[in-house]
Amino acid sequence: xxRMNRITKLFAEATEPILxxxxxxxxxxxxxxxxxxxxxxxxxxxxxxxxxxYSDPVADGETIQQSNQVSLDxxxxxxxxxxxxxxxxxxxxxxxxxxxxxxxxxxxxxxxFCKKCAEVGVDGLILPDLPMAEYESEYxxxxxxxxxxxxxxxxxxxxxxxxxxxxxxxxGFIYMVSSASTTGAKTGISSDQExxxxxxxxxxxxxxxLIGFGISDRASFLKASESAAGAIIGSAFVKLLGQAQDLHSxxxxxxQSIKGKK
Amino acid sequence: MNHSFQVDxxxxxxxxxxxxxxxxxxxxxxxxxxxxxxIIADQSFQEEFHALLKDYVGRPTPLxxxxxxxxxxxxxxxxxxxxxxxxxxxxxxxxxGQILVAKRxxxxxxxAETGAGQHGVATATVCALMGMECIVYMGxxxxxxxxxxxxxMRMLGATVVAAQSGSKxxxxxxxxxxxxxxxxxxxxxxxIGSVVGPHPYPDMVARFxxxxxxEIRSQLQEKEGRDYPDYVIACVGxxxxxxxxxxHFLDEPRTQLIAAEAAGQGVGTGHSAATTFLGKAGVLHxxxxxxxxxxxxxxxxxxxxxxxxxxxxxxxxxxxLFKTGRAKFYDITDEEALxxxxxxxxxxxxxxxxxxxxxxxxxxKLNAKPNEVVVVNLxxxxxxxxxxxxxxxxxxx
Ligand SMILES: Cc1ncc(COP(=O)(O)O)c(C=O)c1O
Numbered sequence: 001x002x003r004m005n006r007i008t009k010l011f012a013e014a015t016e017p018i019l020x021x022x023x024x025x026x027x028x029x030x031x032x033x034x035x036x037x038x039x040x041x042x043x044x045x046x047x048x049x050x051x052x053x054y055s056d057p058v059a060d061g062e063t064i065q066q067s068n069q070v071s072l073d074x075x076x077x078x079x080x081x082x083x084x085x086x087x088x089x090x091x092x093x094x095x096x097x098x099x100x101x102x103x104x105x106x107x108x109x110x111x112x113f114c115k116k117c118a119e120v121g122v123d124g125l126i127l128p129d130l131p132m133a134e135y136e137s138e139y140x141x142x143x144x145x146x147x148x149x150x151x152x153x154x155x156x157x158x159x160x161x162x163x164x165x166x167x168x169x170x171x172g173f174i175y176m177v178s179s180a181s182t183t184g185a186k187t188g189i190s191s192d193q194e195x196x197x198x199x200x201x202x203x204x205x206x207x208x209x210l211i212g213f214g215i216s217d218r219a220s221f222l223k224a225s226e227s228a229a230g231a232i233i234g235s236a237f238v239k240l241l242g243q244a245q246d247l248h249s250x251x252x253x254x255x256q257s258i259k260g261k262k
Numbered sequence: 263m264n265h266s267f268q269v270d271x272x273x274x275x276x277x278x279x280x281x282x283x284x285x286x287x288x289x290x291x292x293x294x295x296x297x298x299x300x301i302i303a304d305q306s307f308q309e310e311f312h313a314l315l316k317d318y319v320g321r322p323t324p325l326x327x328x329x330x331x332x333x334x335x336x337x338x339x340x341x342x343x344x345x346x347x348x349x350x351x352x353x354x355x356x357x358x359g360q361i362l363v364a365k366r367x368x369x370x371x372x373x374a375e376t377g378a379g380q381h382g383v384a385t386a387t388v389c390a391l392m393g394m395e396c397i398v399y400m401g402x403x404x405x406x407x408x409x410x411x412x413x414x415m416r417m418l419g420a421t422v423v424a425a426q427s428g429s430k431x432x433x434x435x436x437x438x439x440x441x442x443x444x445x446x447x448x449x450x451x452x453x454i455g456s457v458v459g460p461h462p463y464p465d466m467v468a469r470f471x472x473x474x475x476x477e478i479r480s481q482l483q484e485k486e487g488r489d490y491p492d493y494v495i496a497c498v499g500x501x502x503x504x505x506x507x508x509x510h511f512l513d514e515p516r517t518q519l520i521a522a523e524a525a526g527q528g529v530g531t532g533h534s535a536a537t538t539f540l541g542k543a544g545v546l547h548x549x550x551x552x553x554x555x556x557x558x559x560x561x562x563x564x565x566x567x568x569x570x571x572x573x574x575x576x577x578x579x580x581x582x583l584f585k586t587g588r589a590k591f592y593d594i595t596d597e598e599a600l601x602x603x604x605x606x607x608x609x610x611x612x613x614x615x616x617x618x619x620x621x622x623x624x625x626x627k628l629n630a631k632p633n634e635v636v637v638v639n640l641x642x643x644x645x646x647x648x649x650x651x652x653x654x655x656x657x658x659x
Contacts, residue, residue: 054559054560055428055560056428056437056561058437058547059284059441062427065428069427069428072560078559079558101545102282102545103544103546103553103555103559104558104559105559106544106559107544107558108558108559128284128285129282129284129545129548131280131281131283131288133272134282152285153285155286157286157289157447158285158288158289159289177285180446180447180448181286181445182444
């Protein structure tokens, strides 16, 4: 299985800030997953992060928690998600990541899960409760066999030594959590955060970085993109999904407004 | 002594344990992991810990020979009276230990989760004692059904926050406490209430609770002329009182370890909390253990009449004791626990907590011999459960 991972290609070729948008699978309605993906792509998103809903998402704030619960209540499972993503690559060409918690992956079976990811065209995984040491000893070989990048998080409290370790083991990009928080807890970027952004920028890491948590509009997207290759929007987009009257046009409009294409 | 049932370097008990935490928690958990053993071993810590256990908690707790229960079951039954601890349960052994650790880590704020409110009260108590700010997360549903403990926490100066997420009970309160810690990583220590959570919590909590079996050993030596029982029985929610009661007997082959799990209405009814009967290996709240979950890996909300046993997992140490056969697990229904509570009250004049009543309900299933010695850990007193007892045992008629 030797294709060039879409994530590597994107970062190598990007000429403007990269926008990664998170959407909870099966939200707002069970059958909306592909509608949301197609609309994100139509709007010009650069990376799509699909949230696999979980009953106990400890790293997430209220907005994403609630979307997870709604999706689960509507019957979403990992198996259903793969079914919905079966023909994804016929319409979606941007890199796609699955984001979720480790337990549903364990129950699906790590190898079976990775195999399915490769089959439907998923490029990488973000599993916040899979720590680096576990990844190295139990998961890395399987992920790599299926060409999946594992995206690691760093936070303002992560030590330089650990950041160096994470950089060494990372592929694709590093997910820079903008502040000590769960998702959706804070908005905007303070001067403290800018100091942290600059510190990381000065480390000359081999991997590019995207900044996430607290990014909600074009201003915060551009601000974050001054210190990284781009940024990630989660809760603000999930809020839109929860309120949208016309999913397709509102999603396209949202992405265009962030990218400055409107 | 060979420590085959103790945690290993990587934080595992056999296949179970580890630290499955998001990176946001890593610095805090790593700081704790790298320092807890040195902190606990330090002489000043040991002196302060033991002085507080003695003068504040009221330790050692008695080991009481229950003559009438012994006569009924034709064996020798001892009750380890954790119900006589300050605040009414074993939980305070752990909160005393952890607040002393928190102080040495330079933290001045405490966050905790609670189900029935016992751990919340024990945490609020030590925070008042040490002058630390205390926030306790409690499921919105539990706040309603455990009103007296909510009032106790507030009187002790704690802020009680309702967990509104998920099923609004203990597992969600634990999620919220973890989220609070993520959002307040620098000045806050998380006092987890059982032998669950990421390494080093299960080991640290077990060490603080191990005073229970340490005392049982010396008390039995005095009363029976031998320092081990044939059986130690304890209830298992997350498993902290059981871990403490088992700890010094883990490598004593003459002692059988018996765990009582809450079967709720029965393991086959869909209304149960008996994890070893209904769970499989999975990850929740930072460790790999046995977990009640759907085929898709979503955590199932358990049911038990006893709020303290109403948890969908068990600590990784207990999963290992189960898997290796070192401990034997019994599934005790609501009804069996209620009967055992009534029996202990009528025969011994001791009203047990509903949790502890699950352990007492094992007597009838054990077939202990007349010359054998059975110790049951009476983890807490029943005051908090009186309204349930009133209703279910029809005490008003
Ligand atoms: C009296 C008592 N016993 C037992 C428990 C269960 O906890 P663990 O299994 O950690 O001992 C509780 C929890 O609230 C309790 O209050």
